[in-house]
Amino acid sequence: MERRQLEYFVAIVEHGSFTHAARALRVAQPSLSRAIGKLERELGVALFHRVGRNAVLSNAGELMVERARLVLRDLDALRAAARTVGEGAVGRVDVAATSSSALEPVISIVAELRERHPGVLVSTSSALSAAEVAAMVVQGRCEVGVCGSAERPVGPGLLAHHLRDEEFLLVAPPGTRRGDDATVSRDDLRDMRFVVTKPATATRALYDRFASSVPGLSIAAEVGDRSVVLPMVLRGIGASLMPDGWGELARRAGAEVHRFSPAESLPQWLLHRTGPITPATQAFLDTTLASAED
Incomplete structure (x- = not known):
């Protein structure tokens, strides 16, 4: 199994079809189809049902997609850790946030990160609720989440830190x-x-x-x-x-x-999952928690 195959698999899930995924990845669709076909043969299962022009996940594909996202996150963490030597924290951190949390504290954290770690790029994704934020982090769609919730958000492998009320x-x-x-x-x-x-x-x-x-x-x-x-x-x-x-x-x-x-x-919470994280993510976490203590 190759990283490229997992990237293609996740892209098809997120874009809904082989055609749209190939366009987003800027690869030829036949190349993408061959890579997925090879992956399906290696696994011995079909990952998608082709319905018209759309690709619908099979049962096996549904079981695999969350793990595929997490594997890609872990590989990114390893690569970023190697780049960090001599450069400081660099790379991208994907943050899921509800609208109020995206305004504060995320905006203030981004501003502070630009001063302390100019090599870190923060990309935010909006969520309607704290439950959606937690799901995005658990599923590997984002590395960090910020949200408000009356109860501490929970999920498999999820860590939650109270920031403020x-x-x-x-x-x-x-x-x-x-x-x-x-x-x-x-x-x-x-x-x-x-x-x-x-x-x-x-x-x-x-x-x-x-x-x-x-x-x-x-x-x-x-x-x-x-x-x-x-x-x-x-x-x-x-x-x-x-x-x-x-x-x-x-x-x-x-x-x-x-x-x-x-x-x-x-209560407002900072969420991330257990396991390897990128230096960029660690910089975001450290900056957010330090601000919460001030």
Whole structure:
């Protein structure tokens, strides 16, 4: 079994067909097909069912894909470790993050890494929930994850470090008057209309808890793309609940931003799997944990 075969196999899974995988890898499709055919003969099983122009994983392929990703990650770790001698941390680290965690602390970590380890490239992938972040790390799709979750994320071979408690804020249209100048209580939310994300996000779960106990709460808009929440708030469509990483941006944009009293918060976690990791990943972990201790 060769590394190239595993790379081709994973690419077909991620792109959905031999044609799209060959285009992404910039190789001739016949070469890719021959490599996969050779791998299937070596293993004695079919890895894909060809359905029209698409490639659907067989049962054997489904069992193999997660291990293939992890093997490729481990090979990258070995290669990067050799390059590190005399060069410092170099290479790429793939980070899965929910939207609020991608804003903070990931942005601050990237900025600090650029100062300390200019040879490290951070590539982020978005996830809807903490469970999705954990799955992406366990499956080898990313090396590191950052997310908010009430419970410590768990998974086979997964390590979780508590970073901080992320605080939720009320972000309301300009001119909205609720509570005092700095804080609001749950009762202050009576009869407010909200822009919410679709179910499964931490902010939606918080809104649903409020809606079950605060009279008159209603949904003005439900969005799948969380980047449009703040623009909708600024246009007066409704208020929203946002993690504290959005606070500064929302204030600068002109929104009314209030903390809750008592505070509404959610633990934020740094995730990675056990086993070999690249020097670039180690640099990301060390920088993130050092920032959490400050």
